[in-house]
Amino acid sequence: MYIVELTEPTNFEHSQRPRPSPGAEEVLVRMNHVGICGSDIHYFQHGRIGEYVVESPLILGHESAGEVVAVGRDVEHLSVGDRVALEPGVPCGECVRCRTGSYNLCPEVVFMATPPDDGAFAEFVAWDADFAYRLPASVSTRAGALCEPLSVGIHATRRGEIGLGDSVLVTGAGPIGMMVLKAARAAGAGDIIVSDVVPSKLARAEKAGATTTVNVAEEDLSDAVAAATDDNGVDIVVEASGAAAAITSTTDVVRRGGTIVCIGLTQDDDIPISMNELVDKELDLRGSFRFKNTYSDAISLLERGAVEVEDIIDFEMPMNDLTAAFERAQEPDVIKGIVTVDSE
Ligand SMILES: NC(=O)c1ccc[n+]([C@@H]2O[C@H](COP(=O)([O-])OP(=O)(O)OC[C@H]3O[C@@H](n4cnc5c(N)ncnc54)[C@H](O)[C@@H]3O)[C@@H](O)[C@H]2O)c1
Numbered sequence: 001m002y003i004v005e006l007t008e009p010t011n012f013e014h015s016q017r018p019r020p021s022p023g024a025e026e027v028l029v030r031m032n033h034v035g036i037c038g039s040d041i042h043y044f045q046h047g048r049i050g051e052y053v054v055e056s057p058l059i060l061g062h063e064s065a066g067e068v069v070a071v072g073r074d075v076e077h078l079s080v081g082d083r084v085a086l087e088p089g090v091p092c093g094e095c096v097r098c099r100t101g102s103y104n105l106c107p108e109v110v111f112m113a114t115p116p117d118d119g120a121f122a123e124f125v126a127w128d129a130d131f132a133y134r135l136p137a138s139v140s141t142r143a144g145a146l147c148e149p150l151s152v153g154i155h156a157t158r159r160g161e162i163g164l165g166d167s168v169l170v171t172g173a174g175p176i177g178m179m180v181l182k183a184a185r186a187a188g189a190g191d192i193i194v195s196d197v198v199p200s201k202l203a204r205a206e207k208a209g210a211t212t213t214v215n216v217a218e219e220d221l222s223d224a225v226a227a228a229t230d231d232n233g234v235d236i237v238v239e240a241s242g243a244a245a246a247i248t249s250t251t252d253v254v255r256r257g258g259t260i261v262c263i264g265l266t267q268d269d270d271i272p273i274s275m276n277e278l279v280d281k282e283l284d285l286r287g288s289f290r291f292k293n294t295y296s297d298a299i300s301l302l303e304r305g306a307v308e309v310e311d312i313i314d315f316e317m318p319m320n321d322l323t324a325a326f327e328r329a330q331e332p333d334v335i336k337g338i339v340t341v342d343s344e
């Protein structure tokens with residue numbers, strides 16, 4: 001089968017590998033669409049993210065969907081021909097985190113495109129059938145691939161307990177911030193303010209339902225949030241930029257008794273947060289890591305038309321042009337690039 005591997009920073013090699021056979025509890029999926037995520041780009045540029053280092057050739061890509069072409073003997077809920085979205089992390093199922101319902105925190109998880117685990121820029125992927133979700137006829141494999149970032153948005157929305165009428169600030173209108181915006185809207189949030197530094201992204205956030213947008217390169221975030229909330233601050237801030245300034249501002253722009261959810265990962269771990277505001281305003285500060293139990297809900301939201309995801313896509317390019325696709329995905333206006341997987 002045709003695969004593309006990252007062999008060293010900025011170098012993809014196109015090659016062939018034997019087609020895998022599905023294990024008893026696996027399905028073999030012929031990939032159709034794979035999204036390019038910021039973490040793929042980071043591995044492509046630097047060959048590492050923190051302690052995760054690409055030490056041997058690695059297949060990137062973890063936002064994926066395709067068609068089942070073979071099923072293992074113990075798989076009953078999927079059949080050849082089903083179109084599926086693949087949840088990219090398969091937890092061990094046995095550790096205390098898995099057994100207590102937080103499988104997204106399993107330290108033994110096999111997560112696509114996180115060294116040493118291969119991802120989905122491959123013609124075929126054999127995957128645990130419990131983490132392959134059938135797509136209804138109305139949901140494309142393009143949208144199925146985007147169930148992954150949508151899942152990040154759903155999980156953060158749940159971490160923030162965002163509900164009916166809540167006012168929300170989402171910092172960052174990249175793919176993750178856009179998915180938080182969409183999940184928060186679907187959860188019934190009221191005013192949703194979105195900040196970024198790229199005007200075209202803010203325009204797209206507005207089109208996707210942001211009630212206020214703030215270009216923090218030109219406007220003061222605190223002033224803009226105060227103006228939009230009668231000086232109260234928002235009920236919930238979801239930090240989805242990883243930018244130090246945005247992280248530091250969270251305690252200022254949230255209301256007394258409000259909640260801050262941090263999704264953004266940063267290059268610099270040493271970012272100031274006001275402890276006095278945290279205590280005096282009695283804030284809840286919560287991390288949000290990947291997702292759990294989100295895929296079925298993501299697919300249901302898509303099927304019912306409660307959430308649209310394809311509007312974040314800027315371009316689609318074939319896997320045999322993967323380097324060009326990764327270069328294009330780094331352009332400042334781009335939110336999401338999708339790769340179509342064909343035989344070479
Ligand atoms: N916790 C998780 O499970 C998880 C999952 C995926 C991504 N992430 C992290 O979430 C963050 C967002 O991911 P992404 O793929 O959307 O990244 P991205 O880089 O595509 O988007 C970040 C956006 O933030 C904007 N930005 C820059 N400075 C800003 C500022 N001061 N205020 C507001 N916006 C600003 C950028 O212009 C960009 O549009 C990254 O840090 C990523 O590593 C975390």
Ligand SMILES: C[C@@H](O)[C@H](N)C(=O)O
Pocket residue numbers: 037039114148149152290291
């Ligand atoms: C969750 C996923 O999108 C993220 N890039 C990760 O590797 O954790």
